[in-house]
Amino acid sequence: MSHSLSMRTWNNYAGRVMSMACQRPLRAHLGFVRMHSGTISFGCRNVNQVDRSFSVSTTRSQEQTQSQDQKxxxxxxxxxxxxxxxxxxxxxxxxxxxxxxxxxxxxxxxxxxxxxxxxxxxxxxxxxxxxxxxxxxxxxxxxxxxxxxxxxxxxxxxxxxxxxxxxxxxxxxxxxxxxxxxxxxxxxxxxxxxxxxxxxxxxxxxxxxxxxxxxxxxxxxxxxxxxxxxxxxxxxxxxxxxxxxxxxxxxxxxxxxxxxxxxxxxxxxxxxxxxxxxxxVTKANKISREACKIQWNTWDAPRAERLYRANGFRYPMSTLWKVQDTDKHLSVSLFDLFTIDKALPASEYVLEDSQSVATLGSTPGTIFYHKPTESFHVSCANGSLLGISALQFEGKKRVSAKDFYNGYKIRSGVSRFEYS
Known part of the structure; x- marks a missing residue:
């Protein structure tokens, strides 16, 4: 309804609506009349104080409620x-x-x-x-x-x-x-x-x-x-x-x-x-257990470490360990891998002989025991070093690099992990 209605027109309109709304006009009186946002609401109140309200937007409101229910x-x-x-x-x-x-x-x-x-x-x-x-x-x-x-x-x-x-x-x-x-x-x-x-x-x-x-x-x-x-x-x-x-x-x-x-x-x-x-389109195929076997001669340390972060939750990185004085090889899983960002002093490593320091980072698979971190540093491709903090033989408990070093007679700088 337009806001520019004359007062006489308005009064006539309101009176007709109130007359229709209140069935017993002698027992009712006008409660309120208000205008807002193009919606006009009327109210009438009887002696029992039961409120009734009327709005020209009631139908629209009901439709909105029904629409919301349908959604x-x-x-x-x-x-x-x-x-x-x-x-x-x-x-x-x-x-x-x-x-x-x-x-x-x-x-x-x-x-x-x-x-x-x-x-x-x-x-x-x-x-x-x-x-x-x-x-x-x-x-x-x-x-x-x-x-x-x-x-x-x-x-x-x-x-x-x-x-x-x-x-x-x-x-x-x-x-x-x-x-x-x-x-x-x-x-x-x-x-x-x-x-x-x-x-x-x-x-x-x-x-x-x-x-x-x-x-x-x-x-x-x-x-x-x-x-x-x-x-x-x-x-x-x-x-x-x-x-x-x-x-x-x-x-x-x-x-x-x-x-x-x-x-x-x-x-x-x-x-x-x-x-x-x-x-x-590019593919992201599942990574197999076989793919987690470290190839010391072709992988650099960052590649092995990334694969460990990516798939170590499912399969550990693994390698082969040759049992001393035998032709037997055992599979060993490697855990808590990290890369060595810079060259460390040779004095921090256990070295079996004076020549072994020359192989530090040069002969892939060679194991060096690093005393300050009690971890293995293993030579990889491109002269990089991969840190290993824990190891586990199949069917055995996981052990620290320190316990592995002491228990399996590792010759630091001489012993090597192998690859298939």
Whole structure:
């Protein structure tokens, strides 16, 4: 209604509205009349002090409320390991915010992981989080049967989930699963796709000394891993000397923020989604145990140390140790690796003879015991030295370099690790 109405017109209008509104005009009186933002509200009060209000915007308000109710979404979250946990935590935190559109979250995760006995069996990190928050959980596919033997979750309270959110799940979701979601199946991948498609993007970023990495939220592709349209990306500067675990934690936090943004703004993100450029695709294949065997004659120390930071959480670096006075070789795992940035005085090393100092950093695989740090310094390619603080023979306990030196009659500057 225009604010320029004449007083007479206004009074006539207000009187007609009040006459219609109050069924017993002798028992009611005008409570208030106010104008704001183009909305006019009227009130009438009877002797029982029961308030009634009338507004020309009531219908619009009801429509907005209904629209908000319709936007409420249900999420089926697929995950397993420590990388997936912060993403579920972020969605749970968003769900608890006033006005959140997230109504419900259910979880698909691995069954309990069995150790040596049933008493030692434990849930996956994601399953533990789900149980702590009283979320309904469903088992992920069995390793033998896969999705062919897997039954899609059914719940009498859920006609259909709006989103399937997949984070470090370990399975490729087929099209007949993806299409069960009303809006979409989406995935969080810890790289700036199309760079580093595959199962080891964090490891490759560390090994390749990338300065910038990031997180991508993509639509699930029904034909190929990590090939979906990009809904959102966030760049992250690489910290100095990251390990797999430290980088995982950093990117998981960013990924949690990103997936919440995509869920809240999905229509807009889908509208602006980008197709990946095939010419820019690089692969990040899984790193095998075999690939962690140090090649002393061709690897320099920084390469070995980077691989340890990238993949040491899964497989230790390893080498061969020749048993003295025999032809027998034993595999030995190496831990707590570091590089030596500058040449150290020969006086700091235990040297078996005067000639051994000449081989310091020159003959690959040669072991030197460094007294101040109680560690081994091993010669690598290009004259570099790799520091080793702990070692472990297969089937034996891990020991310090000092104990290894004293127990296995290491001849510092003479004894060598070998390579296959």
């Amino acid at each position: 409420k979404i249900k999420i089926l979250f697929f995950g397993s390991d420590s990388f997936s946990v912060p993403h579920l935590e972020a969605l749970l935190a968003e769900k608890e915010k006033p006005g959140s559109i997230i109504e419900r979250i259910d979880v698909v995760s691995p069954k309990e992981r069995t150790k040596k006995s049933k008493r030692d069996a434990e849930d996956s990190p994601l399953t533990l989080l789900a149980k702590q928050n009283n979320l309904k959980t469903y088992p992920s596919p069995d390793r033998k049967g896969g999705f062919d033997a897997w039954t899609f979750p059914e719940d009498k309270d859920v006609a259909a989930w709006d989103f399937g959110v997949v984070v470090s799940f370990g399975w490729f979701l087929p099209d007949n699963v993806i299409t069960r979601f009303k809006k979409a199946g989406i995935n969080v991948h810890p790289s700036l796709l199309p760079r580093y498609r595959g199962s080891a993007p964090l490891q490759r970023a560390i090994m390749n000394q990338d300065k910038v990495t990031g997180v991508t939220v993509q639509l699930l592709d029904p034909n190929e891993f990590d090939a979906g349209k990009i809904l959102a990306q966030a760049e992250v500067n690489m910290p100095e000397n990251p390990t797999y675990r430290s980088l995982e934690s950093l990117l998981a936090k960013k990924g949690g923020e990103l997936v919440v943004d995509v869920v809240n703004n999905f229509d807009e993100r889908r509208r602006d989604a980008k197709t990946q450029d095939p010419a820019l």
